[in-house]
Amino acid sequence: MAANGALPVVDLAPFLAGDDDKAGGVARATEAVHEACKTHGFFRAVNHGVPPELMARALQLTATFFTLPDEDKDKARPIEGSEAPLPAGYGRHPVNSIDKNEYVIMCDPKLGFNVYPTNPSGFREAVEECFAKLTELGLLVHDILNECMGLPAGFLKDFSGDRSFDFMAALRYFPATEEENSGLSAHEDGSCISFVIQDGVGGLEVLKDGNWVPAEPVDGSIIVNIGDVIQVLSNNKLKSATHRVVRKPVHRHSLAFFFNIRGDKWIEPLPEFTAKVGEAPRYRGFMYKEYQQRRLRDKTHPPSRPEDVHGIQRRCARSPWWTWRLSSPATRAVREACRTHGFFHAVNHGVPAELLAAFFALPGEEKTKLHRSPSAVLTVSGPSLAVAVVIHATHADNSDRVAYKSSPPVSSHSCDQPGATTEAMAAIGALPVVDLAPFLAGDDDKAAGGAARATEAVREACRTHGFFRVVNHGVPTELMARALQLSAAFFSLPDEDKAKARPAEGAEAPLPAGYARQPANSADKNEYVMVFDPKLGFNVYPAEPAGFRSVETQIRTPT
Numbered sequence: 012m013a014a015n016g017a018l019p020v021v022d023l024a025p026f027l028a029g030d031d032d033k034a035g036g037v038a039r040a041t042e043a044v045h046e047a048c049k050t051h052g053f054f055r056a057v058n059h060g061v062p063p064e065l066m067a068r069a070l071q072l073t074a075t076f077f078t079l080p081d082e083d084k085d086k087a088r089p090i091e092g093s094e095a096p097l098p099a100g101y102g103r104h105p106v107n108s109i110d111k112n113e114y115v116i117m118c119d120p121k122l123g124f125n126v127y128p129t130n131p132s133g134f135r136e137a138v139e140e141c142f143a144k145l146t147e148l149g150l151l152v153h154d155i156l157n158e159c160m161g162l163p164a165g166f167l168k169d170f171s172g173d174r175s176f177d178f179m180a181a182l183r184y185f186p187a188t189e190e191e192n193s194g195l196s197a198h199e200d201g202s203c204i205s206f207v208i209q210d211g212v213g214g215l216e217v218l219k220d221g222n223w224v225p226a227e228p229v230d231g232s233i234i235v236n237i238g239d240v241i242q243v244l245s246n247n248k249l250k251s252a253t254h255r256v257v258r259k260p261v262h263r264h265s266l267a268f269f270f271n272i273r274g275d276k277w278i279e280p281l282p283e284f285t286a287k288v289g290e291a292p293r294y295r296g297f298m299y300k301e302y303q304q305r306r307l308r309d310k311t312h313p314p315s316r317p318e319d320v321h322g323i324q325r326r327c328a329r330s331p332w333w334t335w336r337l338s339s340p341a342t343r344a345v346r347e348a349c350r351t352h353g354f355f356h357a358v359n360h361g362v363p364a365e366l367l368a369a370f371f372a373l374p375g376e377e378k379t380k381l382h383r384s385p386s387a388v389l390t391v392s393g394p395s396l397a398v399a400v401v402i403h404a405t406h407a408d409n410s411d412r413v414a415y416k417s418s419p420p421v422s423s424h425s426c427d428q429p430g431a432t433t434e435a436m437a438a439i440g441a442l443p444v445v446d447l448a449p450f451l452a453g454d455d456d457k458a459a460g461g462a463a464r465a466t467e468a469v470r471e472a473c474r475t476h477g478f479f480r481v482v483n484h485g486v487p488t489e490l491m492a493r494a495l496q497l498s499a500a501f502f503s504l505p506d507e508d509k510a511k512a513r514p515a516e517g518a519e520a521p522l523p524a525g526y527a528r529q530p531a532n533s534a535d536k537n538e539y540v541m542v543f544d545p546k547l548g549f550n551v552y553p554a555e556p557a558g559f560r561s562v563e564t565q566i567r568t569p570t
Contacts, residue, residue, distance in 0.1 A: 018217065018226055018234070019047040024058035026151055044152075045159035052252030053217045053236040055229065060151070061144045063231040066208045066266075068133075069141045073181035074210070074264045075131045077113060081516060087115065087128045091506050091528070096176050096274065096303075098530050100126035103516075105523050109193045111258065112184045117142060119177055141266065142179050145206055149177070149270035152204050152235060160245055162283060171203060171240075176271035176303075184214065184265075187258035194256035194263065201306050202238035202269040209234070212263040218253040226254075239302075240272055243294045246284035274300030304534050441480075443472035448483035493562050500556040502538060512540065512553040525551035 021043045025036025047054035076084070089098035095118055103113035118124045120139045127135040150168075157167040184194035194214060207226075209215060215226040215234065226234050242251035256263070272278070279296030348354070445468045449461030472479035501509065514523035520543060528538035543549045552560040 018224065019043065019051060019054040020232075021047060021054045021056055021235075022058050023056055023060070023151070026155070027058070027060050041155055041158050044155050048156070048159065048237050048241075048249040050250070051217060051219055051224075052242075052250035053226065053234065053254070055226070056148075056152075056233045056235050057231065059148055059233050061141070061148060061208075061233060065137070065141055065144065066231070066233075069137045069181075069266060070208065070210055070264055072131055072134045072137050073115065073266065074183065074262075076115070076128050076134060076181075077183040077262075077264070079128075079130060083130065084113075084128070087126050089116075089126060089531075091510075091531075093124060093531050095122070095124035096532050097178055098532070099124045099178075101128070106516075106518055107521055107523070109191070110195050111191075112182050112194055112256075114183070115181045117179045117181075119146075119174055122175060138179065138181065138266075141208075142268070145179065145268040146174060146177065146270075148206065148233070149204055149268070153270070156204070156237070156241060156249075160249070160281075160283070162281070167203075171272040171276070173273045176274060176299075177269060178271070179266060179268045182265050182267065184256060184258050184263040186260055186262060192258045194258040197253050197255040199242075199251045199253055200236060200238035200269065201240070201303055202271050203240045204270040205236050205238055206268040206270075207234040207236075207265055208268075209265040210263065212259050212261060214257045214259050214263050215265075216255055216257060218255075223255070238269075240278055240299070243278050244281050244284075246280035246290060247293050248284060271303075272299050274298075274303065278302070301534065304532060308533060308535075443468065443476055443479040445469055445472060445479050445481050446483050447481050447485070451483070451485050490562065490565055493558075497556050497559045497562055498540065501540070501553050501559060504553075504555065508555065509538075509553070512551050514541075515551055518549055520547070520549035524549040526553070 021040055023040060025040050028036070044054065076087075084101050087101040089095070089100035089102065093099065097116055097118065099116050099118050101113070101115050104110045115128070117138055120142060127138075153167050153171070157165070160167075197218065207215060209226075209228050211228045211230075213225065213228050216223040217226055217236075218224075236254070237249055237251055239251045241249050276299045277296055278299050280292040280294055284290065285292050445465055447465060449465050452461070469479065501512075509526050512526040514520070514525035514527070518524065522541055522543075524541050524543050526538070526540050529535045540553070
């Protein structure tokens with residue numbers, strides 16, 4: 012039913028009809044879904060059970076909300092500290108993002124996380140009804156995919172029966188300009204299944220065989236696509252297609268619903284598509300929550316390069332999770348450690364903490380199925396202590412072993428004390444230390460070879476560690492202490508006071524200058540104030556504590 016160059020069309024009426032009307036219709040529709048997911052990863056659903064008048068009303072009310080002044084829309088921003096799996100409420104992409112849109116994110120209404128606009132009237136009722144209907148559609152498409160994939164009856168329903176990670180986004184895309192027209196850059200969805208309800212403007216495009224196929228608006232239809240989860244489970248038999256939104260000369264409005272999976276689920280190719288058919292896994296496994304957090308961070312902190320965006324096409328394909336990609340020096344270090352000790356401390360190893368916890372919870376016989384034994388290192392360090400904890404799992408005797416090893420403590424007068432000796436700070440486990448005094452001394456002192464030695468120390472530190480500690484650097488110790496003290500005082504203020512220093516909407520700063528904190532669902536737990544060169548005029552300074560702005564300016568002034 013697909014016109015030349017158009018998306019496949021699937022009529023879902025047979026699944027919603029009475030038993031007498033189903034004869035053969037379900038089988039044909041199931042095959043149509045299967046073929047569309049193999050070839051396009053997208054299809055247009057008609058007769059899907061979501062009332063067209065409900066879809067139109069939800070689009071109209073969300074469009075009305077987006078026309079409100081910014082101060083009214085800001086009243087629906089996410090609640091600080093909320094435990095929602097995603098920041099529920101109003102938001103817009105950072106000014107430095109190539110994606111130009113604003114949105115309202117909604118979780119399952121039963122969870123109580125949503126922040127609804129008070130205007131326009133009827134907004135909440137319309138989007139909640141739409142959420143419920145799209146959830147029903149998601150369950151139906153889920154069952155259809157279960158059949159398409161040849162899985163035992165009810166497998167996908169049991170595998171992802173918890174609906175607490177589903178969410179819906181109402182979006183408004185800004186008009187294109189002469190310089191750029193990206194509304195949503197090319198990506199794949201991290202969901203199981205996604206649905207898009209769109210107005211008549213158009214702009215959604217799907218990549219097929221190197222060409223962008225437009226998903227033209229058709230009244231009453233819903234665009235359906237499968238996401239990364241299904242592509243990984245099917246070992247690439249079904250397609251999570253790349254798609255994008257190209258902005259038009261006018262605003263575009265849409266509703267996107269993401270039928271997801273529990274955050275603590277481990278996603279990897281199913282045996283039905285690997286071991287049972289003699290094929291190797293094409294993807295390494297991943298914890299769904301961690302994967303989604305990284306994708307969310309790409310939205311809130313856009314990478315400078317498109318290839319750094321997280322997605323299964325870029326991050327999870329190729330090698331199993333236990334395959335370590337070691338540089339030549341690291342390979343030699345591993346070889347030497349295995350020759351002399353049989354144990355070593357691995358850092359920056361990429362094994363999620365959740366995975367380790369899940370591994371140790373497995374029965375002994377399950378652990379023996381793994382091809383490698385994961386290890387993790389927790390390092391705690393301070394001015395007078397460095398401790399490493401190595402967790403080593405072995406399948407030789409179906410047992411778990413935990414070994415603890417502490418490195419010699421650095422002398423108590425060392426690392427964070429003014430006047431510390433480089434010998435003390437270069438104790439085992441510490442960073443290299445470079446004394447910059449020769450660069451700040453008179454010419455006679457520089458000629459004595461100090462500058463050359465310091466330069467060589469920097470070169471060696473950058474080659475071996477990529478980090479080093481500088482002393483005698485020219486930044487006054489009392490200024491550093493005062494800057495830390497004043498910033499700590501700012502962070503102790505109530506949230507409503509800190510929020511006054513949030514980045515200015517529409518600022519042209521290369522990054523959002525001002526106060527912010529990581530999203531509640533982020534693995535990173537911190538808050539921060541971002542500051543640029545004061546001469547650029549981008550900074551948003553806190554009014555309190557007194558002296559914050561002046562000390563920040565001093566600490567940036569070249570010596």
